[in-house]
Amino acid sequence: MARLRIGLQLPEAERPVRWADLADLARAAEDAGFDSLWVGDHLLYRGADGAPRGPWEAWSVLAALAAVTSRVELGPLVAATSFRQPTLLAKEAATIDEISGGRLILGLGAGWNEVEYRAYGFPYDRRVDRFEEAFTIIRTLLREGHIDFAGRYYTARDCELVPRGPRPQGPPLMVGSIGQRMLAITAPHVDAWNAWHDWFGNTPDGLRPLLDQVDAAAQAAGREPGAIRPTATVLVRLPGGATRYADDGADHAPPLTGRPEEMAERLRAYGRLGVSHLQLVLEPIERRAVEALGPVLELARQA
DSSP, X not given: OOXXXXXXXXXXXXXXXXXXXXXXXXXXXXXXXXXXXXXXXXXXXXXXTOOEEOOOOHHHHHHHHHHHOSSSEEEESSEEGGGSOHHHHHHHHHHHHHHTTSOBOEEEEOOOOHHHHHHHTOOOTTHHHHHHHHHHHHHHHHHHSEEEXXXXXXXXXXXXXXXXXXXXXXXXXXXXXXXXXXXHHHTTTOSEEEEOGGGGTTSHHHHHHHHHHHHHHHHHTTOOTTSSEEEEEEEEEOTTOOOTTTTSOOOOOOOBOXXXXXXXXXXXHHHHTTOOEEEEEEESOSHHHHHHTHHHHHHHTOO
């Protein structure tokens, strides 16, 4: 089993968070031994009572995180391609990869939260069709530096990505989706795949069938099983943590709890399945919780 990489999902809309708090959490996570930091790419949520909640703009935060950290990888979990012109998104990704010294992982998805689409004026229809064109433009620009493309939704005529980022092939690409068509579109090209904990019950056993789907998609694309590195979020609750989803009225997967040894063994179980990277979603998402997980990270990485 390769060394399991473990990252942290930074707070999004669980509570109001200022930039100073995000920077402090990022530094604490780096000091505690986390391998990566992740931000959600969302604009607006509404709770069951209609009350609005929202995070800061993801790409601005990623650029700032790149400047205040030195070791951890960084990424959107995941970027909605429909929120930006794909040519601009590729430019933003190359820029952040440069600022961070080659630490960006580019997570991409088609988006899902209709509330923010309607509020911010983005088209909600045919999201997978739009994603397919955007994905073609983004990956081609990042990996080849040039594209001449005219589609139904996006156009990039004789477009050049200059200057290029620090990696000749651009940052690694990751898709966050279990849709069969999304897997078929991305499987020939992506380096990694991500599953959100609600999709598989927040358990290793629940994740196993999804890993089989990803391997099948890789094989259908002419790639070897395991060519697409699996990653997954894990919801973790520490003492004093209130539910992350208290106001949305939905049922969610039970969080991982227990003694450090018990939590570490559960995380190791994902590694034994072949998962290469985990992103922990914490309750509460506070500095004390980040620091408390340092010993768990050390135990989880032991053979």
